[in-house]
Amino acid sequence: MELSNSLNTKQMERADRRVGRSGAPDRPVLASxxxxxxxxxxxxxxxxxxFGDFSASxxxxxxxPGRLGVLLLVEANEGVAQTPLAAxxxxxxxxxxxxxxxxxxxGWLERRRGPDRRTNGLWLTVAGRDFLARAKVRIRAHERRIAARLSAKERAELIRLLGLLRSG
Amino acid sequence: MELSNSLNTKQMERADRRVGRSGAPDRPVLASxxxxxxxxxxxxxxxxxxFGDFSASxxxxxxxPGRLGVLLLVEANEGVAQTPLAAxxxxxxxxxxxxxxxxxxxGWLERRRGPDRRTNGLWLTVAGRDFLARAKVRIRAHERRIAARLSAKERAELIRLLGLLRSG
DNA sequence: TATTGTTATACTCTATAACTATA
DNA sequence: TATAGTTATAGAGTATAACAATA
Structure with missing residues (x-):
């Protein structure tokens, strides 16, 4: 999964500058x-x-992005304990x-003591749900932006080929 | 370019364990x-x-991988100064x-004082060339491994689609 | 004044090992 | 004994700011 390992603010800015939508990336003068x-x-x-576009958005x-990913995992698995979430x-x-x-x-999530009292169950707060709803609007816009030059068929093909790569 | 930002040894091992060739990735029990x-x-x-396969190899x-990338850049641009290389x-x-x-x-490269005496020109040593030759064998094997499930046509299509994504 | 390489410092993300409380 | 969460600590990779040498 590896949701974290995310770009920090400074790295987002650099990625943006280099590959963003402001025209051509500032190509090195060097041979590659x-x-x-x-x-x-x-x-x-x-x-x-x-990832740069996602981070900026x-x-x-x-x-x-890493923390948002964790939040999405908690949303999909409310009450999950910390260790399986980390895994x-x-x-x-x-x-x-x-x-x-x-x-x-x-204020987006809270730890609640689980039945096994060694564990914390993780739950979204109301604010967390509100936040995720807003984040998802950004995510959808992001998906539209990055796939703008791909047809639906090409998008599907790309996902298929990425899957082949992964299972290799 | 962003050649660095590479996985360290520990991260390589984890990536390997999770997505490596040793069978099924140990899938989280969680919903995604x-x-x-x-x-x-x-x-x-x-x-x-x-990247995990590349790192391990x-x-x-x-x-x-990050340092190897820099070495490859020096190979393609011998005598380059530090600042443009960094860029x-x-x-x-x-x-x-x-x-x-x-x-x-x-012992793979050396700094030599440039004509502009503020700069260092970067040059591969003989050992550096030897090393790169060996590294390239690994790189070729790596490319074969990851593209093993793709036909030549699919590989080309994947590269095309990735390019579309990037220019979006 | 501006640029190059360097140093000092700090920040982010990550891990390992040891601690505690529970099981 | 074993496991869950935590803390203390460390390491990799990166940046910014300031400095000396050179342009």
Whole structure:
């Protein structure tokens, strides 16, 4: 899953500047050598462009893509404990602690003591639901933007090919 | 370019465990909610899988993908100064300093005083060339592995679609 | 004055190991 | 003993600001 590992604010700005919608990326004057022939490199550039747009769009709501991803996971699994949530997000459970602290401080989720009293169940607050509704508007706009040059068929084909890559 | 920002050893191992070739990824028991429908998320998973394979393959040579990328850029632009190299790699020039220190300590490149005596020209050493030759063998094997499930036509189509995404 | 490489410093994201409370 | 959450700590990768040398 690996929802975190997200760009921070500064990195978002740099990614934006480099690959954003403001026209041509400021291409290095340097030769790129072997790099452009590599599938992984092309994948990285595309990921960077898409993720940069996502970060800029979602970031202005005051959250990073990683934290938003965690919030979406909690939405889909209300009452989930921290350790399985961390596993689903591809993070260590110790890494999840301060991340959840922040989401809790923002008032978007809360920890409730579970039946097994070692665990915390995670629940969205009303504010958290409101926030997610607003975030999803941004997400939809983002999806429209990045897929603007693809037909529905091409979009589906891209997802299929990405899946093949992943299962390789 | 953004060659760095690479996975470290620990992250490589985790990525490997999660998406590697050892069979099924250990899927979270959790519902994934909105996430799987997002193009950016699918892109991220594919990138993670490919980058994990690349890291594992290249990492056993004692270098991170980010540093190897810088080495490839120097190969394609011998004599380049630090600042334009940093720009091409998407890094700050201050970030490039310790990175180049390491490559220099590994004996793969050297700084030579340029005609403008404020600058260092960067040059591969003989050992650096040898190393790159070995690394390229790994890179080719990696490309074969990740594209194993794609026909030549599909591979080309994937690159085309990724390009469309990027120029969106 | 401006630029290059450098240093000092700090921030983000992440992990491991050890602690505590519960089981 | 084992597990869940937490804390303390560390490391990788990155940036900004300020400095010395050179232009």
């Amino acid at each position: 050598g072997l790099l452009p022939q590599l599938l992984g490199y092309q994948l990285r550039l595309a990921h960077l462009a898409v 979602v970031g202005s709501l005051g959250i990073t 689903a997000a591809g993070l260590d459970r110790s890494t999840m602690v301060p991340l959840l602290d922040q989401l809790e401080q923002s | 909610g909105l996430l799987p429908q997002l193009l950016g998320y699918q892109l991220r998973l594919a990138h993670l899988a490919v 290249v990492g056993s040579l004692g270098i991170t 091409a790699a998407g890094l700050d020039r201050s970030t490039m300093v310790p990175l180049l220190d390491q490559l220099e300590q590994s």
